[in-house]
Amino acid sequence: MKTDREVLMQLLKYAGRHSRFILLALLAGALCAGCGVAGSELLKRVVDGLSAGTLTGTGSVIWMCAGILAAGAASAWAARYASGSAATKLLQEVKDDAVLRITRMTSEYIAKNHSGEILSRLTDDANRVSNFVQNDLILMIRNPFLLLFYFAYLLQLNPPLFLICIAPAVLCLPFGASLTTKFKAGSRAYMQYSADVISASVDMVGGMEVVKSCCLEETLLADYRQSVREMTDMAIRNDGNQYKGRAFWILSGTLSSILCLVTGGWFCMQGRLTIGGLVAFFSLLPKMVEVINDMANRVFNSKAALAAAERVFAILNTPVEPTGSVCSGMEAAPAIEFQNVSFSYEEGTPVLDGASFKVPRGKVMAVVGASGGGKSTLLRLLCGFYRPQGGRILVEGVALDEWNLEALRSRIAYVSQHAYLFPASVGENIAMGRPGADAAAIRRAAEAANAAGFIDELPQGYDTPAGERGSRLSGGQIQRISIARAILKDAPILLLDEATSALDAQAETQVQKALDELARGRTTLVVAHRLSTIRNADYIAVMDQGRVVEIGTHEELMARGRVYPKLYALYTA
């Protein structure tokens, strides 16, 4: 957890980029207030002049009036526009930076944080920060100056009076301040809780099919009602902190003004203060009390904003994926080599436990073994999504740590178990395989993946939207589109994860052909469950308990393997 100071510094760094706007807002605000005063002053003179019958130069008065009006309106405009601009631009930059950071952060972070959590940070919390910059920050900068000005004025009028006047503030404020710390902790807890509620909502809406088919509506609604009640109670408790704190501020402000006037009046009666001096107090005090009350609000708003900023900046401060500097592999080395690699997603449950194997260039290796045995993990490690805790992974002879991540990934085409499509058009989804691919290239890739046929039959062909997570398409169609994307990438290393499992028999045969074509001349590591894939592989690696226990061709393993023949029997059973 960052300290307030660090969070504030980071916030000010962003705000600093718009210091021109913030300065403008401050100055324009001051000018606007000044115009108001000037207007009253001018009018007072006019009235005095009128009543005394000494008014001259009506024309110049009108001109001055018009000038003040124009300056006041312009500065009112500028103050509003400038503070709005600063807040809006800051929000845009924070969000953009956060999203760019998300594309570079480790898969670990993404896996550990529910999307609802990240959404809430970039929506609710970012808005809180932006509102703070728009409404509070400028006044927070202004208020102390204003207060200093009032203090100086009072001090100069009568020092003992000034001391009496600030005494309640000195006495009451610590109570109010201690509540701000509590309030901030409460705000943070509330934001965390409401993000959890959002995550739960994402789950419920996303899993509506399960909700409905299992008749979970009432239970989940009861859970939701309970969470919302808890969330509301938290908020109300924290409101208690806030309003108790605010009461102390307001108490101190009111007491100050009362004490001031009472003592001032008493001084006056004793002749230690002129009546003019008392009237000066009279005109000043309401303004000062207003500033103190306003500060009470700002202080609490700023605490909530800092708690929110902490949550937003946590995204900006997550570590990015580590990357090396090597941009090309060695010619002679095997394409993929695992040396005694161990890895676990969570401490204590090793997924890989000393896995070693090599895939020579241009060969196809199939990985087989029990589900949950770490087969998919091999592919994720190769893509650099996760880093092994022990051992070394070499791609084209270069250790994974030394590879420039972008260069490494440009050499790999990866088709994951759960093919993911963006809710863009089918054509756009394929085009992601290669920057700047033209329509003809996209078509060729679709043909090679045996996807062209069904795409042509779609209502809008390649322009048909795929829907959320490809929801408008069947499982087999999604898979073929993602294979087309991999084909278009045309990378020397191909990683396939159970790619043909959700296809019907006809499509599977077609996809199998496409994959055979795709694998030609490339190094392929495939997590396979289909007999045909296994039979066609150059080598087969059998995984058990996080290790590669047997490697060889189908014939070799059938002849001398211990585990493989049993597995094979299962496949053919």
Add this chain to the structure above:
Amino acid sequence: MRNDKITAAGLKKYLSLFEKSGAYWCLLLMIPCTEVFVSAMNALFYRKIINAVTASDGALFQAALWIAAVVLAANMVKCAIIYAYMYQIRRIMQRLRVRVMAHLFRLPMSYFEGHHTADSIQKLCFNVEDIKNSLANRHQQVINPVIIGGAAIVMILALDWRIGLMVLGLSLVSVRVNMLLVKPLHGISVRIQRLLAACTESLTDLLAGIDIVKMFPAARVMAEKYTDVNADVTAGTMRRFRRMADVQAVEWTFGFLCNIVILLIGVFMSFAGMVEFGTVVAILSLQDMVSYFLSNIGSGWGNLIDSFVLADRVFEILDEPVSPERYRAQDKEGEALSSADDGGIVISGAEFSYDVMADGASKTLDGVSLVVERGKTAALVGESGGGKSTIVKLILGFYQLNSGVIGVLGRPLSDYTLRELRESIAYVPQDAYLFAASIRENIRYGRLDAGDEEIVEAAKRAYAHAFIMALPNGYDTIVGERGESLSGGQRQRIAIARAFIRNAPILLLDEATSALDAESEQLVQKGIEALMGGRTTLVIAHRLSTIEHADRIYVINGGRVCECGRHAELLAQGGAYRRLAELSAR
């Protein structure tokens, strides 16, 4: 309030968003009243002090002290009122959140297929959260100036009706001008809200497809899509601020004009002997309240427009028609069913298309009839996209048939409430969805009153127990979002355990064994066979091993049943099924 005209009906609807909000509205009105009271007391206090000092009157001084005590007390009461007001807001928000969610749960499946998850989340969570700002700030920003300004105008009218009318006239003109100025804000706000929803959508997509973005540089367009929409949001917001700045300038001008005009006119009138100078001074002391009105009403109104826009977005969920409790009966249902029905599943002449407007050519189901005899197993095979999943979803009552009849356990679908229907069905979907909760809870969702032992038993029967026990926290392991911390095979076995624990007479399996490896597939196959025992089962299958033993196989193509029979019969027929079998045997 879809258009920018405020109508009585629109306002009534807006207010209907806030249930049981009587106390809130009272407190909302009390706040400016206490405000006025406090400033009146303050003024009184100042005057007494000054008078006491100038007259050197000790008794008057004491009286002033009493008024000071009232000021202090009134300020504390104000704090208490604001707290009570906040309390009401929190409770209204609590009711609103639950109400929107409750409505969402009652919407038909077609709603969720037509709307991005993020769109519902944007409305359910973020727009609703923003409505809190309406309750806490935006309403006040209009109500306070109106009450305070209104009170001042009434008092001025009482003091001198001519000056009062002038102030009133100026105020009305200012309201009119501000209304004209803020008019375009409605359109801008609607657009901003839409763009914000698009932002949330694209962020959700980006997070879900982050691996793709990392592996395919061209997929960074998805991140750029976010920044593009974000830039549009910024542009829209800036336009809004520019307009609000105009409003601010106009407000300032009116405030200033009011000061000058009233003062000068008042002064001239007093010189002309039309009004006492004391009255003018009294009016001047009310001047602050009038200019408070003039310099806040425009921006207050501009912000209130946001409230209406947000409410409209939430109403987009609340106005959505809920799924009926049961579907309406078709003509001659009984006859259509009775001939073939023995208490299993019967579908007769089912026609269905997802898009109601579509013509016959794009029907997803085009006259499907099939029977699953009680306690027997039928399999659906055929090309992907041929309508197999749709049949299963229709049996679950996710959609209503355009024509035709479905019978389940001897009764037509319209005879069931949807809840009853679904309670008699266990469904294992194609893509096993898990909630980000513990494995135990995920299995328990099959039947909520299931005990821990039953859950373990179900997991054992689904061959999930061994891998669950190998996880660090066993059954209490929290699976990640959508269960993504588990492998596909593991997820599926949990979904199967869920179906076990459901223990329903009807079982619907959609490609249930697709992501399992050979070993667990065999185990699960055994488990599923046990599950099928005595249950009426309809399975969508791609593996011949799964369907060889089915009592009947339906080959579905292009929304029709093109072949039907047992495995051996169909092979012998040498039709579509044989071709499928040959393909997968290779």
